[in-house]
Amino acid sequence: xxxxxxxxxxxxxxxxxxxxxxxxxxxxxxxxxxxxxxxxxxxxxxxxxxxxxxxxxxxxxxxxxxxxxxxxxxxxxxxxxxxxxxxxxxxxxxxxxxxxxxxxxxxxxxxxxxxxxxxxxxxxxxxxxxxxxxxxx
Amino acid sequence: xxxxxxxxxxxxxxxxxxxxxxxxxxxxxxxxxxxxxxxxxxxxxxxxxxxxxxxxxxxxxxxxxxxxxxxxxxxxxxxxxxxxxxxxxxxxxxxxxxxxxxxxxxxxxxxxxxxxxxxxxxxxxxxxxxxxxxxxxxxxxxxxxxxxxxxxxxxxxxxxxxxxxxxxxxxxxxxxxxxxxxxxxxxxxxxxxxxxxxxxxxxxxxxxxxxxxxxxxxxxxxxxxxxxxxxxxxxxxxxxxxxxxxxxxxxxxxxxxxxxxxxxxxxxxxxxxxxxxxxxxxxxxxxxxxxxxxxxxxxxxxxxxxxxxxxxxxxxxxxxxxxxxxxxxxxxxxxxxxx
Numbered sequence: 001x002x003x004x005x006x007x008x009x010x011x012x013x014x015x016x017x018x019x020x021x022x023x024x025x026x027x028x029x030x031x032x033x034x035x036x037x038x039x040x041x042x043x044x045x046x047x048x049x050x051x052x053x054x055x056x057x058x059x060x061x062x063x064x065x066x067x068x069x070x071x072x073x074x075x076x077x078x079x080x081x082x083x084x085x086x087x088x089x090x091x092x093x094x095x096x097x098x099x100x101x102x103x104x105x106x107x108x109x110x111x112x113x114x115x116x117x118x119x120x121x122x123x124x125x126x127x128x129x130x131x132x133x134x135x136x137x
Numbered sequence: 138x139x140x141x142x143x144x145x146x147x148x149x150x151x152x153x154x155x156x157x158x159x160x161x162x163x164x165x166x167x168x169x170x171x172x173x174x175x176x177x178x179x180x181x182x183x184x185x186x187x188x189x190x191x192x193x194x195x196x197x198x199x200x201x202x203x204x205x206x207x208x209x210x211x212x213x214x215x216x217x218x219x220x221x222x223x224x225x226x227x228x229x230x231x232x233x234x235x236x237x238x239x240x241x242x243x244x245x246x247x248x249x250x251x252x253x254x255x256x257x258x259x260x261x262x263x264x265x266x267x268x269x270x271x272x273x274x275x276x277x278x279x280x281x282x283x284x285x286x287x288x289x290x291x292x293x294x295x296x297x298x299x300x301x302x303x304x305x306x307x308x309x310x311x312x313x314x315x316x317x318x319x320x321x322x323x324x325x326x327x328x329x330x331x332x333x334x335x336x337x338x339x340x341x342x343x344x345x346x347x348x349x350x351x352x353x354x355x356x357x358x359x360x361x362x363x364x365x366x367x368x369x370x371x372x373x374x375x376x377x378x379x380x381x382x383x384x385x386x387x388x389x390x391x392x393x394x395x396x397x398x399x400x401x402x403x404x405x406x407x408x409x410x411x412x413x414x415x416x417x418x419x420x421x422x423x424x425x426x427x428x429x430x431x432x433x434x435x436x437x438x439x440x441x442x443x444x445x446x447x448x449x450x451x452x453x454x455x456x457x458x459x460x461x462x463x464x465x466x467x468x469x470x471x472x473x474x475x476x
Contacts, residue, residue, distance in 0.1 A: 034311070034355075034359060035312075035352075035356045035359040035360075037356075039299045039300070039352055040352075043299075054296065056296075056297055056298060056299050056300070057299055057300045057301065057304060057352075059278075059300070059301075059304055060222075060223075060277060060278030060279075060301065060304070061222060061223065061224060061225075061278065061469045061470060062224070063469075064470055065470060088188065088225070088226045089225060089226075126363055126364075126367055130360045130363070130364070
């Protein structure tokens, strides 16, 4: 399906809707370039999960955990050089646990992504304006 | 009172460091082995490489720190180590080393919060600085505006809602092809640019006057680049860097000064890797002068991740009586003010 967003607020609201519907054990792969709004989407998603804590970039520590209706595990694997490095972080406990996992830059660890993971692709189309985003899910 | 010497150990990200600090403010040695050259090849810190390199370096770094301080393990009163936040594998190397030393030498062990360490770096060169004061902490992973109420006691007043300040520098540097580490590269490129050439947003967060949003500034820069590409116009990289840096600096300076004015602080300190940015330092100094605020900033070597700051923070925990057990664990997501 495709959702078209014309602002950060719409991207946030779309994330919130998906977060409200998320179920235990689900994995969401968030694919998109620098600056497409992956963090904004995730912030909305977290709100949908009932998380009140600030959700900020996990780039520095690779994963951040939040407590809500369900736990949220927010990964940014941009700095992972080799998929085997994910083992050091203990990714299996997150991916196969009872919380919901969001992964930014999932294509860097493709081999580790379970087949049932949901993919969300966010892209720009500058011919439709700077704020336009196509969200495929 | 007899002297107290603390061995500080730091390995939370890409520097392996050890230092000996006497009585909290006198640095006897400060050894840093950086991995920046290795990670530059990969465009950022690679976690697995980071922990492996820490493991290779840590014994040598500690030995050098003791030798340069002209002391032995027996002269050390306690071992202070960063236990979070940071990369879990990297933190574990330092924590395991510190625990092994504490156990083998029968010395007290003190877990130190990495950000408390950065704040404490200000005590080293400013012997007169005592809490309370306002402090801005800006690094690759953190952006916090805090009130330092006492040694090791903080009130968080503002924080980044998305990317850390240093992360914004890294991402913009990547977008304009300057590479890693982004902070120094942009600082350098900006020197020949016009900070008023392009007006980027100031990262305000509605309803939270002390919070920061650097993701919005980053997006504005990316939009500017995209738009130039579409119009097939060349990008003036120095102007872009200077303008981006100006917008980040404005957002940091305005909130810090506002905190001092509203709460009546006459002392403002900065800390963290981004605090070595020359433009941020100069603008902060200028605004503090105008507003009769005394401005404190560590030398660049003490802004970067180092163990002297951990030794200093550890000293103040030590004299307060804090001791950790051998069950001390690395906490990658440790929050400021959390134990």
